[in-house]
Amino acid sequence: MSAPPTPSSSRPTVTEREARQVAEAAREQDWRKPSFAKELFLGRFRLDLIHPHPLPAEEDVQRGEEFLAKLRDFCETKIDGAVIERDARIPDDVITGLKELGAFGMKIDTKYGGLGLTQVYYNKALALVGSANPAIGALLSAHQSIGVPQPLKMFGTQEQKDTFLPRCARTDISAFLLTEPDVGSDPARLATTAVRDGDDYVLDGVKLWTTNGVVADLLVVMARVPKSERGKGGITAFVVEAASEGITVENRNAFMGLRGLENGVTRFHRVRVPAAHRIGPEGAGLKIALTTLNTGRLSLPAMCVGAGKWCLKIAREWSAVREQWGKPVALHEAVGSKISFIAATTFALEAVLDLSSQMADEDRNDIRIEAALAKLYGSEMACLMADELVQIRGGRGFETAASLEARGERAVPAEQLLRDLRINRIFEGSTEIMHLLIAREAVDAHLSVAGDLIDPDKSLSDKARAGAQAGVFYAKWLPKLVAGPGQLPRSYADFHPSGHPDLSAHLRHVERAARKLARSTFYAMSRWQGRMETKQGFLGRVVDIGAELFAMSAACVRAEHVRAKGDHGREAYQLADAFCRQSRIRVEELFGRLWTNTDDLDRKVVKGVLGGAYEWLEQGVVDPSGDGPWIAEATPGASTKENVRRAIG
Numbered sequence: 095m096s097a098p099p100t101p102s103s104s105r106p107t108v109t110e111r112e113a114r115q116v117a118e119a120a121r122e123q124d125w126r127k128p129s130f131a132k133e134l135f136l137g138r139f140r141l142d143l144i145h146p147h148p149l150p151a152e153e154d155v156q157r158g159e160e161f162l163a164k165l166r167d168f169c170e171t172k173i174d175g176a177v178i179e180r181d182a183r184i185p186d187d188v189i190t191g192l193k194e195l196g197a198f199g200m201k202i203d204t205k206y207g208g209l210g211l212t213q214v215y216y217n218k219a220l221a222l223v224g225s226a227n228p229a230i231g232a233l234l235s236a237h238q239s240i241g242v243p244q245p246l247k248m249f250g251t252q253e254q255k256d257t258f259l260p261r262c263a264r265t266d267i268s269a270f271l272l273t274e275p276d277v278g279s280d281p282a283r284l285a286t287t288a289v290r291d292g293d294d295y296v297l298d299g300v301k302l303w304t305t306n307g308v309v310a311d312l313l314v315v316m317a318r319v320p321k322s323e324r325g326k327g328g329i330t331a332f333v334v335e336a337a338s339e340g341i342t343v344e345n346r347n348a349f350m351g352l353r354g355l356e357n358g359v360t361r362f363h364r365v366r367v368p369a370a371h372r373i374g375p376e377g378a379g380l381k382i383a384l385t386t387l388n389t390g391r392l393s394l395p396a397m398c399v400g401a402g403k404w405c406l407k408i409a410r411e412w413s414a415v416r417e418q419w420g421k422p423v424a425l426h427e428a429v430g431s432k433i434s435f436i437a438a439t440t441f442a443l444e445a446v447l448d449l450s451s452q453m454a455d456e457d458r459n460d461i462r463i464e465a466a467l468a469k470l471y472g473s474e475m476a477c478l479m480a481d482e483l484v485q486i487r488g489g490r491g492f493e494t495a496a497s498l499e500a501r502g503e504r505a506v507p508a509e510q511l512l513r514d515l516r517i518n519r520i521f522e523g524s525t526e527i528m529h530l531l532i533a534r535e536a537v538d539a540h541l542s543v544a545g546d547l548i549d550p551d552k553s554l555s556d557k558a559r560a561g562a563q564a565g566v567f568y569a570k571w572l573p574k575l576v577a578g579p580g581q582l583p584r585s586y587a588d589f590h591p592s593g594h595p596d597l598s599a600h601l602r603h604v605e606r607a608a609r610k611l612a613r614s615t616f617y618a619m620s621r622w623q624g625r626m627e628t629k630q631g632f633l634g635r636v637v638d639i640g641a642e643l644f645a646m647s648a649a650c651v652r653a654e655h656v657r658a659k660g661d662h663g664r665e666a667y668q669l670a671d672a673f674c675r676q677s678r679i680r681v682e683e684l685f686g687r688l689w690t691n692t693d694d695l696d697r698k699v700v701k702g703v704l705g706g707a708y709e710w711l712e713q714g715v716v717d718p719s720g721d722g723p724w725i726a727e728a729t730p731g732a733s734t735k736e737n738v739r740r741a742i743g
Contacts, residue, residue: 125538130453130647131463135536135640137575137612139605141586143459144647147655148452150214158215161196165219168195169226176495178227179510182353189267189309189742192234197223199263201238202247206259213389213451220393221400228514229354231397233267236305239390240383240522241268242312242333249331249374249382258312258333267742269306269336271360272316272383274299275728281316281329281380285728286362288317288332290324293369295332297340297362300728308346308356309742310336315362316379328377332367340365342733351513359726361733387522388462389454394518395447395472401515402440402476405483408506409433412487423486432482438673439475441666442645445652446471463535464644470528471641473518480512526634533633536640537626540619543567547623568616575613580605589650591657594664595671597650600678604643607681611639614688631693639684642677649673 125132130143150158172191178184192198200216202208211219216238224231238244243262246254262268277283286299297317307313313334321327334341345359374382413424413433423429450464484491490498491508499505519525544567546552546560579585580602589597615636619626626633653670657663702708 125460127458127460129460129463131467131640131644132460132535132538134608134643134647135463135611135615135636136539136571137609139578139580139601139608139647141601141647141651144449144453145651145654146658147449147651148456150212150452150455154212154215154455157209158211158218161200161209161211162215162218162222164195165197165222168192169223173223173226173230175227175507176499176505178229178354179507180496182348184227184230184233184354184356186742188230189233192230193264196264197234198237198267199243200234202243202259202263206255207263208243208259209263213392213454214448217392217396217399217447217451220396221403224397225400225404227354228397228401228511229352231393231400232352232355233306235393235397236270237262237268239393240270240314240386241306241310242266242314243268244386244390245314245331245373245382246333248385249378253370254333254373262312266311267306267309268312268314269304269310270314270383271301271304271307273301273303275302275359275726284316284318284329285730286315286317287730288315288319288330288367290319290322290369291366294366295319295369295372297332297334297365297367298730299362300730301360301362302726302728303347303357304343304360305355305357307336307360308343308358308738309740310356311741312336313360314373315367316383319376325376329379330376331373331379331382333371333373334365334367336739338365338367341739342735342737343739344733344735344737346738349517351510351516358738363730363732388465391465391469391522392447392451392454394521395443395468398472398476398515398518399440399444399447401511402436402443402479404511405479406433406436406440408508409436409483409486412506429486432486434672435676436479436482438669438676439479441652441669442649442673442677443472443475445648445670446645449648449651463532466523466528466532466535467637467641467644469522470525470532470637471645473515473521474525476515477512477519480508480515484508484512526630529634529637530630532637532640536636537615537619539567540616544619549624572616575609575616578605578609580607580609589654594657594667597653597667597670597674600646600671600674601650603674603678604646607639607643607685610685611636611643614685618688629693631691631696632688635684635688639681642681642684646674646677 128140128143130140133140133143168191173188196209197219199206199208200211200219201213202210204210220231220235223234241262242258246258250258258266272281272284274285277285286297286301288295288297295317297315299317301307301315304310304313313336315332315334316329317332319325319327319330340363342361342363343358344361347355347357347359349355349357373379410424410433413429414422416423418426424433446464446468450461450468453459453461453464487506487508490503490506494509495505495507523531544560544564546556547564549556552560582602585605586598586601589601590599618629618632618636622629649670653663653666656666
């Protein structure tokens with residue numbers, strides 16, 4: 095065996111344009127299947143793509159319900175969320191019990207020892223177990239949604255599947271390692287290297303925020319491979335044995351919420367990984383990661399739905415017994431509006447989740463935008479619902495469950511839920527990054543036909559061809575944005591059955607708003623052209639409008655589906671009606687803020703802040719922060735710290 099290659103100590107230096115090119119190369123370029131959300135952003139309301147509501151196969155339902163019954167019993171008898179919160183650790187016997195139950199193999203095919211659940215029932219299971227304790231939901235989600243099982247299922251060789259999937263289904267915990275101390279959503283600057291050496295790669299680098307990394311047996315590691323005669327190099331994915339020589343878990347990180355999360359800092363020093371453990375070809379790592387997340391992102395809104403259901407339960411029970419000024423607080427309008435918001439939003443989130451998940455199971459639609467919208471919308475709305483629950487509970491909402499119990503009251507962990515949910519706005523793509531990611535997909539059709547017109551590197555002949563192509567596209571597309579079914583009073587009449595609220599009016603509104611959104615996007619591209627990508631405030635509002643329109647559509651389709659089944663149809667229509675009315679108010683505000691906002695002024699203020707113009711405003715306080723660098727040093731090399739990795743068993 096040759097001596098291990100010497101790792102580079104320099105972090106890649108990339109320009110903004112180069113970073114964008116790396117991200118663009120990692121995207122799925124083609125749209126081979128229809129997408130409801132993509133059509134929505136283009137001003138085309140394709141209700142036929144989601145209605146009638148797709149349904150799971152009967153055998154999938156039976157298998158899923160049988161597992162949910164076992165999981166519910168386990169959650170009620172074996173999981174003590176208060177103990178996990180107190181000790182900041184999930185007990186080993188709980189993790190072992192979940193392994194024996196098959197919870198670590200929910201998404202793994204039965205031929206590898208897994209349960210073979212559908213995406214729909216996997217998400218129902220995460221909502222259930224996440225309600226018992228969100229850290230357990232994160233443990234199972236990180237293992238299956240982004241850990242070893244999903245990328246191997248989609249991109250692994252048969253030998254890799256045969257080797258690793260049975261382990262992941264029953265015995266081993268996996269983790270996904272991409273982020274570094276100085277690299278978050280900009281992977282072009284990834285510094286961890288994997289240098290080819292014979293039949294191995296040698297890994298060097300430091301990974302941060304490695305969810306499950308403290309207890310993992312297997313790791314998916316993203317590392318930069320130098321270009322060589324044997325491969326094109328680039329960011330590449332590997333399956334790595336966590337107990338390999340040279341791997342040190344240097345710290346178990348602690349957070350404001352998810353106290354049981356096994357998240358750490360992992361250092362690789364000359365770690366040898368067989369080339370046979372590389373997932374896909376060299377340079378395919380980011381594409382693998384992004385493709386995996388297309389459905390993997392649905393795990394977060396699943397737990398947000400579970401949180402909404404619990405918020406509604408507590409709000410209902412508490413508001414019925416707590417009296418103020420002679421009547422239950424729920425009957426005071428100021429509190430009642432909050433309860434209505436929680437109920438309606440929970441209904442809509444579950445509608446978005448189930449619809450997206452069933453479409454993922456059927457694989458007949460491209461759901462990359464739907465899944466991203468579900469993650470974005472679910473994480474934002476769940477935080478609002480938890481905040482409203484704390485407000486409804488008043489001082490008791492701010493008090494910990496342990497303190498409530500100590501003085502003889504019901505131990506309701508409302509403040510804990512607020513802390514636990516907050517990370518979902520950051521996990522697996524922050525809200526800000528999700529806005530940009532979804533916006534890029536939303537304008538893909540425009541960039542496909544007119545992108546060369548605004549690309550400064552394209553020649554005049556390229557721009558001329560793009561101009562001709564764009565002229566043909568817009569000549570057909572723009573006239574269709576003038577009028578549509580949303581202006582016809584009897585459109586979508588199936589959504590106004592006798593004795594029920596009129597949901598057809600909401601669907602007509604969605605159709606009209608989709609065309610208006612497409613016109614607004616076209617106008618913005620015409621106005622700003624190449625500067626469009628810098629208008630992040632505008633793009634974020636465009637995406638938020640699209641998210642509301644998707645949620646309204648899903649809520650109406652779910653209500654009609656529930657009514658058609660014959661159970662709770664009237665109540666489902668009432669919840670969908672309430673949600674759509676609330677959502678339409680938000681959409682109207684967002685449309686107004688597309689063009690009336692403080693974006694330009696904000697940029698000036700930010701320049702002043704960074705330039706020190708307002709430092710006088712910071713006077714009169716003390717800074718309790720400790721010493722140390724803003725970003726920890728992550729130079730490759732041997733670890734000088736104790737390995738805090740622990741095996742479960």
